[in-house]
Amino acid sequence: MSKRNIYIDNIDVELALEKYFSEISFDFKSEKISVLDSVGRVTYKAVYANYCSPTYAASAMDGIFLFSEKIKEATEVTPVYLNENDFKYVNTGNPLDLSLGDCVVMIEELIELEDGNFKSIKNAKPWQHIRPIGEDIVAGEMLIKSNHKILPQDLGALITGGIKEIEVYKKPMVAIIPTGDEVIDIFKEEFKEKSVIDCNSYIFSAQIKEWGGIPHIQEKLKDNYNEMKKKLKELSKNYDVLVVNAGSSAGSKDYTKNVIEEIGEVIIHGVAIKPGKPTILGKINGKPVIGIPGYPVSAYLAMDIFMKPLLEKMTNIFNVENFIEGKLGKSIVSSLKHKELVRVTLHKNKDEYIVMPLARGAGITTSLSKADGILEISKSVEGIGLGERVKVRLLKPLKEIDNNLVSIGSHDIVMDLIGDSIKLCSTHVGSFGGILAIKQRNTDIAPIHMLDEESGEYNISFIKKYFPSEDMMLVKGVERIQGLIVQKGNPLNLKEIKDILEKNIKFVNRQRGSGTRILLDYWLKDENLDYINLKGYDYEVATHLDVAMAIKNGTAEAGLGIMEAAKIADLDFIPLAKEEYDFLINPEIKNSEKIKEFIKFLKSDFLKKKIESLDGYSLNKPGEVIEIKCSR
């Protein structure tokens, strides 16, 4: 153990803490606990869903379940009459057998006839008011990031995703050591005249509990050098942190410093703070040992200044502020009939918080665990426009939110991997949406994979087209295989895109603007196929996993997507093309620390190993920077 002591009489608080933390090697331990006991604890690893939610296609409304085909022609002039053989009554949440229908119509939208039958004057689309399997949660999807303090609302996603046990950071065990001959503990001893009552040990205990540690008050130490030496040595083996509280007698303070010096190291002694100046920051056996002055006011404040950040560092627990002001990143329409509580995510853009509304359906548990805050829209407001300033009630500590790297663009499973290692706030709007977000400077990065129909080149020609007068920066990501996701064993024997049309297969499509959709359209055009003949071309979902889940549950028979999604859902996959999934960077922050850290992560061995464990991915210089010079 080094004996190098730094006696700085009056070092600044911030400097003292920085110096101290740099000399401690934090050894983070984890433990598995029941999800039911996990609120307030911090996740050690990311948590992935075991089950989908809903686990079956379910009715989203009270009404009737039928084939949309039946009322395809219904209008006020040409009503369609339905008798009880045409439909089945369903309530909200009821499982639906998709061989018996493909949409739900609300009772209010039908006209009941005297014979108990119905008249419909309105048509319906397939999937109307049906919650597909996995609408909320898809098995295998990340539910909660690592290093996140678990909130009551997170239990929703965790339990719904079938998680019963969770790995969290262990709480640090803190030994509180009162010293001083004249100190008495009125909870253990009789009160004596001319004695000092120890209140500090109990204040420390309450503070440490609040800050996420487990406090143990030790037997009082007499003012005896050798006894203290023996005791501190012993405690440093069994505890994560020691706090020695000096008695008010002058001698004991020096004992503490000298003992730490002899069996460990005093790193800081004397900080420029009042009260609290004589605080000692040291270590014994690698464990932090803090010597706190005796007067109760100094003691309380010194704990607040030194112990609190130490425990924050050891537990990753930060306090939640109450409210924050931000700028709305997407307009919201609300009704004058009620006050509305919108779940939002937050990210910093320049010096401002951008407030993005999340999915508003009450069935989406993950909108709670994903939410950084809640935006209240009062009854008298009909909506809030893009760019308006709003006040958000925070659900997470700002420290968790502040360094988020903002990603708006195409979805890929790689984004989940990145999000667990880098603080990421990721929105999935497809490649084209990503390009727009960069144009409006609403995002830090935009993951894109866009095939130029003419050149066959990925991404670069699109960037040149949309940013003709700017120097842009593209960072290489991963190569991934796109192909057909089909049922297990490929019973329909599908081999290429044209088989889908020829065999009249039920297809599931990705949303307009997504790279996968562009790829499909490119192939259809390339082979002179008409999308009008593609059954399910209008059935749009937002992610690769959603495509796989639709096939898994029989809603569709094939879809275009990536190999890893097929694997997660235990389906078959027919590879068709290799595509380039890269990151377009917001030019204003291309030299920032955030982006440097992101590029460093893309080049890391850690990511390399993770990617290699996924099916259908390969690496082609991830993190490589391509400068795309302005063409004018």
Add this chain to the structure above:
Amino acid sequence: MSKRNIYIDNIDVELALEKYFSEISFDFKSEKISVLDSVGRVTYKAVYANYCSPTYAASAMDGIFLFSEKIKEATEVTPVYLNENDFKYVNTGNPLDLSLGDCVVMIEELIELEDGNFKSIKNAKPWQHIRPIGEDIVAGEMLIKSNHKILPQDLGALITGGIKEIEVYKKPMVAIIPTGDEVIDIFKEEFKEKSVIDCNSYIFSAQIKEWGGIPHIQEKLKDNYNEMKKKLKELSKNYDVLVVNAGSSAGSKDYTKNVIEEIGEVIIHGVAIKPGKPTILGKINGKPVIGIPGYPVSAYLAMDIFMKPLLEKMTNIFNVENFIEGKLGKSIVSSLKHKELVRVTLHKNKDEYIVMPLARGAGITTSLSKADGILEISKSVEGIGLGERVKVRLLKPLKEIDNNLVSIGSHDIVMDLIGDSIKLCSTHVGSFGGILAIKQRNTDIAPIHMLDEESGEYNISFIKKYFPSEDMMLVKGVERIQGLIVQKGNPLNLKEIKDILEKNIKFVNRQRGSGTRILLDYWLKDENLDYINLKGYDYEVATHLDVAMAIKNGTAEAGLGIMEAAKIADLDFIPLAKEEYDFLINPEIKNSEKIKEFIKFLKSDFLKKKIESLDGYSLNKPGEVIEIKCSR
């Protein structure tokens, strides 16, 4: 039980809660718990100290203890030499025998000679660096108000004041009742396909714990009207609150409403909030029963909107905001050597928070429990001027601070009684300080008792003198007997003021500007006595209890004060005069609700009974308003 149901489909949230709370008769129960378990709980009654702190006269420094008389003449030119018979070495905190000395001199201030003796070149005053008994806490003084959420730092004052047990509000017991045939609990049952996993019960449980209740999840109720009726009846007997969580099936929601209607009362059904609209607010057996919708997002938010304020109402627990801006009410000088953390109280003046620094000594435990917040003065700042804007870290919820009635002026035990019933922020600066505070509009009320030496009239002539051009309002308070506080049994046989001088008695005085001091000076002048001859005229303390404690511990033999202080300290009392302790009101707020409430309290039977139980007090129309018209 009334069957009056109000079906308002879309009532505003605020209105719904107000209506609901007005229909519930809250029955607050208390329990006694160990102080060690009390953090986060709310006091049911005010808590008074059992012991003084310090319990003995103690050294405040490391140094030597001696009679100040010895070095009275010491200067650089006429040094005084001290040998070991002249003093005793003492450390900070050591008990002092006041028959052996009356001051402490710091070692640094002495010049050590080769023979081990000292040379002093500076004189010292009696009581220099001595902490008198009760400097921090006086036995019988109020430590913590009722209705206060106990913080870690409050343990300091409580334990130091000798409190081991404390009476707090009981935590409300909340029964959580899941319903619905399709709902399964994965912690108790096997997961089944096509079932809905119950996460709500566990989210509710975590929320209720956070909000200070004790949650008990009940067995799931089947969708059966009679079963629900039986169960809710039974639970309403053993729990303080019931929450029924509707399954997602359409039927169960109606069961809940109908059952509450049959065996209790539905007060609100349907609130203008999204999500959360179908919430039911009712009561059974006088107990609040809340029906919460089934979708997790609606459920979480409905709990936040309806259950949280209900539990706040039942527990008096509010959240602490983080920071507040305010205006400094008194300038602070700080050192460039260190960052300083100043404990402050806060009160609202017009629309602004006024920040008042508390005593800065590290030995004053009560400066922690009295503090509303902490003001950080950075190292680079030498001080902050009166009226400057500062940022304060809050220690208490703003709701606890906001309605404080601000009192600056004379101290009386009656102020403690008022402070326990009315939210009071009381600073003791003497009657004259109170007059000044009203002049500067820094306070709401100023308690004063000032005898006009010419007219013999109390208060009114002083007010006319200091506010010659304003209409002022004085509210009558109490009459109290001032007299001599003397040792038990009055061994020195003191009868009137002049005895003190004639018998060369050690006196303890009140601070300049206090009404009691004015009274003493009046009497001295009246009897042609010279204060120069009064031993201890310069030994000033701030409250009546401090006077009594100085006599109790032998520091003084007599002092002027009120009868109740003598009684608390178990001393004798010689009544000398009856004085009028009244309240001068800030003219700007004389018609405010705060002042009306204060006057109402002064007139109350409650205060009357309390005052009658005190010795040496009488009532002469308390709460009577005297308008003092401007004389110009």
